[in-house]
Amino acid sequence: MKTLIVEDSATLCAIYSHYLDGSGLDVTAVETLAAAREMLVELSPQLILLDIELPDGNGLDLMDDLWRISPRPAVVVMTGHGADYAEQAIENGADDFLNKPFDAARLRVTLLNAADKLALSQQVENLSVKRERLGPLQGQSPAMHTVFETVESLAGTLATAFVMGESGTGKELAARAIHQLSARAPGPFVVVDCAALSADQLERALFGDGQGNGLVAEAVAGSLFLDEVCSLSFEAQSTLLRLIQHGTYRPVGAAQEIAADVRIIASTNRDPLFEMREGRLREDLYYRLHVVPLRMPPVRERSEDVLLLAQVFLAQIAEEEGKAPVELSEAAAHALKHYSWPGNVRQLENAIRQLVLLGPAEEITEAAVYRIISGTEIAVETDGLPQEPAALLDIGDDIAIEPLWITEKKAIESAIAACDGSVNRAAKQLQVAPSTLYRKIQAWKR
Secondary structure, eight states, rough: OOEEEESSSSHHHHHHHHHTTSOOOOEESSSSSSHHHHHHTOOOOOOOEEEEEEEEEEEHHHHHHHHSSSSSOOOEEESSSSSHHHHHHHHTTTTTEEEEEEEEEHHHHHHHHHHHHHHHHHHHHHHHHHHHHHHTTTOOSSHHHHHHHHHHHHHOOOEEEEEOOOOTHHHHHHHHHHHHTTTTTTSOOOEEEEGGGOOOHHHHHTTSSSEEEEEEEHHEEEEEEEETGGSOOOOHHHHHHHHHHSEEEOOTTTOOOEEEEEEEEEEESHHHHHHHHTTTOOOOHHHTTTTEEEEEOOGGGOGGHHHHHHHHHHHHHHHHTTTTEEEEOOHHHHHHTTOOOOOOOOHHHHHHHHHHHHHHHEOOHHHHHHHHHHOOOOOOOTBOOOOOOOEEEEOTTOOEOOOOOHHHHHHHHHHHHHHOOOOHHHHHHHTTTHHHHHHHHHHOOO
């Protein structure tokens, strides 16, 4: 860390510099206020040890110059005139002070503490800037920290990114964050809805008809987001594979190929490995896409983020709808946190929107939460584990409704039995990934 000592005594400059030998600080010393101002431009110091009494002015006058510097250096002020000067220095923005005389140990500890504090604040500022560029992606859970790290890693490469996760987990938000953090951020982010396109439609939509009106041309110098890529037919997958493999394309009816200056980001809500093994996803396309995968966790795996997301949505939706701020009661917060949220973040946001729009009160109650998320069935999980089977919901007139997890468990067990114990075949019949069934089976054993 570049360190500037401003002290009117050449002898003390030499002593203090000697004290800091081996500290890891890169020390430069000057003896006047004018020289210090010159060094602010020439050296751009990150840490300043500043004497108050200088031959050409008061050292505190330098503090006014520091406010105009970004990033602002940390300052430790030296004074031989006691607490009054030290207090004035702190009020002017100094980070710490030293009363003269002091020994080597005191100087090293004070400066290194200031250096650590500065490094930490810069790290927090950098993280804050990154979080802003991550857009609406929110979370403090370990699962989301992994997402943030992977997004940042992907943003620094040109590799094809493959975002996987259940519906409603924020795959498009992650794709946009990768784009926004990358060098291609100034370029367009173009979305291709693969689930809605046949092979012919995909080719025309991507490549255009020779007039430069395809989505690949629209995404030049930017990113092309292929949403739900596993929904494409085998023929359409071949079209896409050529684009990814060769980086060129031929508009419909054109004679020559054109270089595709786009970064490919794909997504799927299916298990791509399962889709490949079942013959619905081309193996060569799978390996072209699955270079750097990013898995978006479902809400049930990040329950500690539910209240954070709920508070974000409460403030955002109330502002959008011109409503007064709304609070969650403690019981309502508990109900939100311990619901399984099968529709993930999208379902949570929709539930909060309904609670804000339909609730007349300033505080959302537990009953209101249950009405919105459960309708006539309240299927709440406690700490991620199902309640006891005996907990049926009695709604009168000799009608009892089983908790949703019991109904689901019976359906899954019946499917596995009908498939002679094959979880993979049962998953195919139930139209879910095998990993989903394995995870649920493990949860029932706990």
